[in-house]
Amino acid sequence: MLKLSHTGRPSDEIIAELEAKRAEDVRWADGRTFGMIYDGGPSVHEVAERAALLYLHENALNTKAFPSLGAIQSEVVGWTARLLHADAESAGFLTSGGTESILCAVLAARERGRNERQVTEPEMVVTETAHAAFHKAAHLFGIKLHKTPVQSDWTADLDAMADQINDRTVLVVGSAPQYPQGLIDPIPEIAALAAQVGAHCHVDACMGGFVLPFAEQLGRPVPPWDFRVEGVDSISADIHKLGYAPKGVSVILYRNRGLRRNQTFVFDDWLGGFYASPNLQGSRSGMPMATAWAVMQHLGLEGYCALTRDTLENADQMRAGIRNIEGLQVLGDSHYHLVAMASDSRTEHPPIDVFALGDALMRRGWYHDRQKPPDTLHSTVSNTNAGVIEEYLRDLEACVEETRGERAADRSTEYSTLE
Numbered sequence: 001m002l003k004l005s006h007t008g009r010p011s012d013e014i015i016a017e018l019e020a021k022r023a024e025d026v027r028w029a030d031g032r033t034f035g036m037i038y039d040g041g042p043s044v045h046e047v048a049e050r051a052a053l054l055y056l057h058e059n060a061l062n063t064k065a066f067p068s069l070g071a072i073q074s075e076v077v078g079w080t081a082r083l084l085h086a087d088a089e090s091a092g093f094l095t096s097g098g099t100e101s102i103l104c105a106v107l108a109a110r111e112r113g114r115n116e117r118q119v120t121e122p123e124m125v126v127t128e129t130a131h132a133a134f135h136k137a138a139h140l141f142g143i144k145l146h147k148t149p150v151q152s153d154w155t156a157d158l159d160a161m162a163d164q165i166n167d168r169t170v171l172v173v174g175s176a177p178q179y180p181q182g183l184i185d186p187i188p189e190i191a192a193l194a195a196q197v198g199a200h201c202h203v204d205a206c207m208g209g210f211v212l213p214f215a216e217q218l219g220r221p222v223p224p225w226d227f228r229v230e231g232v233d234s235i236s237a238d239i240h241k242l243g244y245a246p247k248g249v250s251v252i253l254y255r256n257r258g259l260r261r262n263q264t265f266v267f268d269d270w271l272g273g274f275y276a277s278p279n280l281q282g283s284r285s286g287m288p289m290a291t292a293w294a295v296m297q298h299l300g301l302e303g304y305c306a307l308t309r310d311t312l313e314n315a316d317q318m319r320a321g322i323r324n325i326e327g328l329q330v331l332g333d334s335h336y337h338l339v340a341m342a343s344d345s346r347t348e349h350p351p352i353d354v355f356a357l358g359d360a361l362m363r364r365g366w367y368h369d370r371q372k373p374p375d376t377l378h379s380t381v382s383n384t385n386a387g388v389i390e391e392y393l394r395d396l397e398a399c400v401e402e403t404r405g406e407r408a409a410d411r412s413t414e415y416s417t418l419e
């Protein structure tokens, strides 16, 4: 049984032990981790670390006590609204991350269905590529979830979605882009399906919210996905992904305050005073909110455009390199920062098992998420991987030659873990 030290320990000793503990962690600072970490570079670290120290202890539970955090929230939400082409009616909150933003949107859709259409047995429709957080939300909030197949290009199959929509549907979801293959669903059509029954339409842009606006400014083709699309009611966009703030901050944004009201909880019938809760948290660290504010200010639109240009060029280079290797393919025609690499059985060569390939890459220090079906090595490319793609592609080719014809015994996939 573990026992906490009785007398306490000096800080130098504690920090040294924490540093030692990290030895087995992925070496993201070397740029060899494709996902989980989003590294905006030294000046972004510096401003985030200074802001984090300032707000290490602050609590956004009560913005009367900490008005600066109220202002920080409304400014960050306002800047994000502008990026996503919402108008002055829009309203949102900061949350702890993509999952919490999604949970909030699903809860709001359920409450909206109850308030506007008296739906007491709510249902929702999502594609099989929609993030697992929607399933978690359905589980937590007692909503029946219909999961629909995607087409061969990995985008939503609208007929399959339409088949599941009925007068109990409170929510229809599209992703911009979806995580597994990085494709953008047909958002205008999905919004129109939701509108047919008066359901809420949420766009999950946790991954794309801080990429697509800049990709569009850079002249890349970006299909319609944001508040310019009629019928889009809410969008989740994570600042702690390609917004380059440290972990713990996302935006949930609604087209208007009336829609946002479905998310909030207020209560005044206990002995502790008026309780107003914007999201799923109680006490709320000011630290991620302040770092998001600082990083967004530091990068500005030009900074984000430059990071996005480099990231998308790196992702293009990665896709081209993979496509050049006989027996490998990139799933879907993604033009953004997510790359799904799978084996291509049409080759004359001995087949490549991407899980054996992933193990070989891991031995060289490259970390990918493994997913299925189909067996895939998944990369989220970001500025974290600036300058490493050529070396990666050389190692990829070498690992393909090493493992061609082999099959890994371990077929497990692990997006996330419990302990």
Ligand SMILES: Cc1ncc(COP(=O)(O)O)c(C=O)c1O
Pocket (backbone or CB within 6 Å): 097, 098, 099, 100, 102, 131, 133, 175, 177, 178, 179, 204, 205, 206, 207, 238
């Ligand atoms: C499309 C999409 N939605 C939601 C999430 C969940 O975000 P978080 O890990 O911040 O909870 C992710 C995470 O990668 C994602 O890619």
